Amino acid sequence: xSGVNIKMLAEALQLAPSTVSRALNDSHEISEKTKKRVLAMxxxxxxxxxxxxxxLREHRSKTIAMIIPDLVNNFFSQVIEGVEEITQQxxxxxxxxxxxxxxxxxxxxxxxxxxxxxxxxxxSVSHQTKETEHLxxxxxxxxxxxxxxxxxxxxxxxxxxxxxxxxxYEATQHLIEQGCxxxxxxxxxxxxxxxxxxxxGYTDALKDNGLEKNEDLILMCGKDDHYNHQLIKEFxxxxxxxxxxxxxxxxxxITTYYVAGELKLNMPDDLRLVSFSNMKIADLLNPSLTTxxxxxxxxxxxxxxxxxxxxxxxxxxxxxxxxVVLPSKLDIRKSSK
Amino acid sequence: xSGVNIKMLAEALQLAPSTVSRALNDSHEISEKTKKRVLAMxxxxxxxxxxxxxxLREHRSKTIAMIIPDLVNNFFSQVIEGVEEITQQxxxxxxxxxxxxxxxxxxxxxxxxxxxxxxxxxxSVSHQTKETEHLxxxxxxxxxxxxxxxxxxxxxxxxxxxxxxxxxYEATQHLIEQGCxxxxxxxxxxxxxxxxxxxxGYTDALKDNGLEKNEDLILMCGKDDHYNHQLIKEFxxxxxxxxxxxxxxxxxxITTYYVAGELKLNMPDDLRLVSFSNMKIADLLNPSLTTxxxxxxxxxxxxxxxxxxxxxxxxxxxxxxxxVVLPSKLDIRKSSK
DNA sequence: ATTGAATACGAAATCGATTCCGTGATTAAA
DNA sequence: TTTAATCACGGAATCGATTTCGTATTCAAT
Numbered sequence: 001x002s003g004v005n006i007k008m009l010a011e012a013l014q015l016a017p018s019t020v021s022r023a024l025n026d027s028h029e030i031s032e033k034t035k036k037r038v039l040a041m042x043x044x045x046x047x048x049x050x051x052x053x054x055x056l057r058e059h060r061s062k063t064i065a066m067i068i069p070d071l072v073n074n075f076f077s078q079v080i081e082g083v084e085e086i087t088q089q090x091x092x093x094x095x096x097x098x099x100x101x102x103x104x105x106x107x108x109x110x111x112x113x114x115x116x117x118x119x120x121x122x123x124s125v126s127h128q129t130k131e132t133e134h135l136x137x138x139x140x141x142x143x144x145x146x147x148x149x150x151x152x153x154x155x156x157x158x159x160x161x162x163x164x165x166x167x168x169y170e171a172t173q174h175l176i177e178q179g180c181x182x183x184x185x186x187x188x189x190x191x192x193x194x195x196x197x198x199x200x201g202y203t204d205a206l207k208d209n210g211l212e213k214n215e216d217l218i219l220m221c222g223k224d225d226h227y228n229h230q231l232i233k234e235f236x237x238x239x240x241x242x243x244x245x246x247x248x249x250x251x252x253x254i255t256t257y258y259v260a261g262e263l264k265l266n267m268p269d270d271l272r273l274v275s276f277s278n279m280k281i282a283d284l285l286n287p288s289l290t291t292x293x294x295x296x297x298x299x300x301x302x303x304x305x306x307x308x309x310x311x312x313x314x315x316x317x318x319x320x321x322x323x324v325v326l327p328s329k330l331d332i333r334k335s336s337k
Numbered sequence: 338x339s340g341v342n343i344k345m346l347a348e349a350l351q352l353a354p355s356t357v358s359r360a361l362n363d364s365h366e367i368s369e370k371t372k373k374r375v376l377a378m379x380x381x382x383x384x385x386x387x388x389x390x391x392x393l394r395e396h397r398s399k400t401i402a403m404i405i406p407d408l409v410n411n412f413f414s415q416v417i418e419g420v421e422e423i424t425q426q427x428x429x430x431x432x433x434x435x436x437x438x439x440x441x442x443x444x445x446x447x448x449x450x451x452x453x454x455x456x457x458x459x460x461s462v463s464h465q466t467k468e469t470e471h472l473x474x475x476x477x478x479x480x481x482x483x484x485x486x487x488x489x490x491x492x493x494x495x496x497x498x499x500x501x502x503x504x505x506y507e508a509t510q511h512l513i514e515q516g517c518x519x520x521x522x523x524x525x526x527x528x529x530x531x532x533x534x535x536x537x538g539y540t541d542a543l544k545d546n547g548l549e550k551n552e553d554l555i556l557m558c559g560k561d562d563h564y565n566h567q568l569i570k571e572f573x574x575x576x577x578x579x580x581x582x583x584x585x586x587x588x589x590x591i592t593t594y595y596v597a598g599e600l601k602l603n604m605p606d607d608l609r610l611v612s613f614s615n616m617k618i619a620d621l622l623n624p625s626l627t628t629x630x631x632x633x634x635x636x637x638x639x640x641x642x643x644x645x646x647x648x649x650x651x652x653x654x655x656x657x658x659x660x661v662v663l664p665s666k667l668d669i670r671k672s673s674k
Numbered sequence: 675a676t677t678g679a680a681t682a683c684g685a686a687a688t689c690g691a692t693t694c695c696g697t698g699a700t701t702a703a704a
Numbered sequence: 705t706t707t708a709a710t711c712a713c714g715g716a717a718t719c720g721a722t723t724t725c726g727t728a729t730t731c732a733a734t
Contacts, residue, residue, distance in 0.1 A: 053720035115385035286623025390690035
């Protein structure tokens with residue numbers, strides 16, 4: 001049934017379990033000769049240490065958790081790739097949990113991880129998570145915690161974000177330079193926290209270019225695609241329709257494509273579009289989509305590296321309460337040119 | 338540092354640890370009154386059972402592993418979503434490992450999972466994994482193992498695949514009906530195992546329609562995008578260029594779009610294209626892409642359900658050595674119409 | 675020759691939850 | 705009223721690896 005354990009190994013070698021354990025862990029207390037014998041026998045008997053016995057004793061699991069809202073948006077898939085690249089190098093295991101933007105689900109997951117199952121947590125909070133008590137408990141328990149993208153400000157730890165403000169500003173500036181006079185901003189009401197900086201960049205760019213800020217041009221969309229479609233359609237069909245659109249999230253840009261098609265609006269002539277997005281085939285859309293893309297793999301790699309460093313090196317100081325900014329990149333394509 | 342354990346709980350309640358354990362597990366040997374007291378105190382002291390102690394004792398981890406080649410292809414992201422949906426319902430944890438199409442990496446991962454860390458494994462093998470000894474070891478160890486999409490025939494267990502043959506046939510038939518005479522098939526050399534059925538569907542459809550099979554129309558592409566680009570460009574630029582293309586994987590369809598653009602080939606007039614793909618925005622490509630999409634979430638849900646059933650219900654028979662087929666769906670769009 | 679320190683290993687406790695085996699008390703059956 | 709069964713719980717072993725104490729030997733130093 002189960003495999004060989006250290007006791008069986010010890011018996012086969014006519015040694016005590018303690019000696020075998022030390023030999024396997026390359027302790028200086030064991031002679032080279034014995035070490036070789038043990039290693040050889042362990043190999044021969046195909047010995048695999050029991051991870052739970054070890055974790056129980058050592059109070060660490062060599063496992064970290066990644067808690068994310070969703071995967072369908074390929075942003076997080078790409079981040080995971082980056083994370084996994086690092087954790088594998090360190091021999092750590094990666095548990096993945098989805099909150100599906102549900103705060104209650106997030107609480108459950110986080111609470112379940114309070115029992116030591118993981119040595120560290122990387123997470124992106126579910127939209128406007130107001131309550132932070134469950135996160136504070138993780139922090140106070142001393143479990144290394146890192147936020148990325150959707151961060152929680154009130155927890156004093158390191159957070160990785162992208163430069164939403166600058167990107168929003170840059171994208172808006174670009175649209176203005178292309179001659180847009182009425183630039184709209186599309187965002188998901190659920191994503192306020194992350195979209196807010198993008199929105200500020202947008203409004204500041206307008207202001208700096210002497211364009212009036214117009215609340216009517218800021219369109220709050222919801223979760224339902226069909227509803228958004230109607231909303232955007234009315235918006236783009238109105239008398240005072242915008243000549244430029246900056247979408248805070250990819251899915252709203254997609255909907256804009258559909259609506260533009262229905263309304264026979266020609267992009268970029270009738271409407272210029274820029275979107276925050278990590279789509280790989282922006283080039284292939286009709287017209288190709290100007291995007292602001294985040295350094296997803298870098299997100300994963302840097303956050304995971306910081307965590308791995310903390311977990312594997314002795315006397316590492318606690319994470320600084322700071323926000324690390326990884327710049328996004330504006331790729332201008334035909335939808336805005 | 339660490340949390341409260343069952344012994345501390347017992348002390349606070351003036352009970353034996355064994356009694357507390359039984360009360361928490363709702364044993365019939367414990368009176369209702371005591372159970373209530375224990376539950377209340379456990380709640381008050383914020384007791385969280387140690388998962389490693391439990392796993393060590395029970396020889397099960399309530400964790401399963403998902404081993405996949407890659408995530409960038411959103412096929413697997415979507416499957417994971419389906420899996421996670423099920424595992425969460427059962428309170429199971431999900432470990433994710435990527436092989437990056439590297440057989441050696443796959444062996445390492447699989448071998449590491451032989452120690453009981455997971456109760457079950459769901460995997461999609463890295464391309465043409467010829468050696469199956471490492472998989473056989475998992476099977477012989479008695480760890481429930483399920484394959485999906487990229488399966489390993491020689492292991493007698495349940496495998497989930499999609500109907501590549503029928504889809505390949507249907508797509509080819511569709512292209513023929515649209516008037517294509519010279520239909521090409523694009524595949525990745527690394528993906529032979531999975532593309533082979535699609536290829537057979539393609540060739541049979543040609544045969545059944547009285548079209549000659551032409552080896553020159555079957556294009557083996559490689560891993561490098563740039564190389565593929567050149568290859569496809571020469572292919573589509575030749576004198577005997579095809580008037581229809583069936584791409585076995587999405588990335589080759591993407592490259593075809595680029596090449597068609599460069600060569601000023603008009604789709605669908607000069608070239609009709611159909612691709613196996615799970616892209617969500619096929620509608621938005623220029624022209625919109627006709628796809629054969631797999632039921633990804635269903636893949637994840639069904640495979641995970643089968644596994645959960647096996648792990649949580651007593652006396653479940655071993656997985657049958659069978660192949661479950663989940664049909665793909667042809668969505669005809671402008672690239673082929 | 676005696677003391678001191680390495681050297682190389684063994685015995686047993688430990689991590690925290692579960693469970694086998696008892697055992698005193700209460701209740702039901704004879 | 706005696707016997708048997710049931711109830712409700714305690715004690716201790718157990719899962720498998722690590723680690724704290726020991727201890728018997730060897731070797732060098734005084």
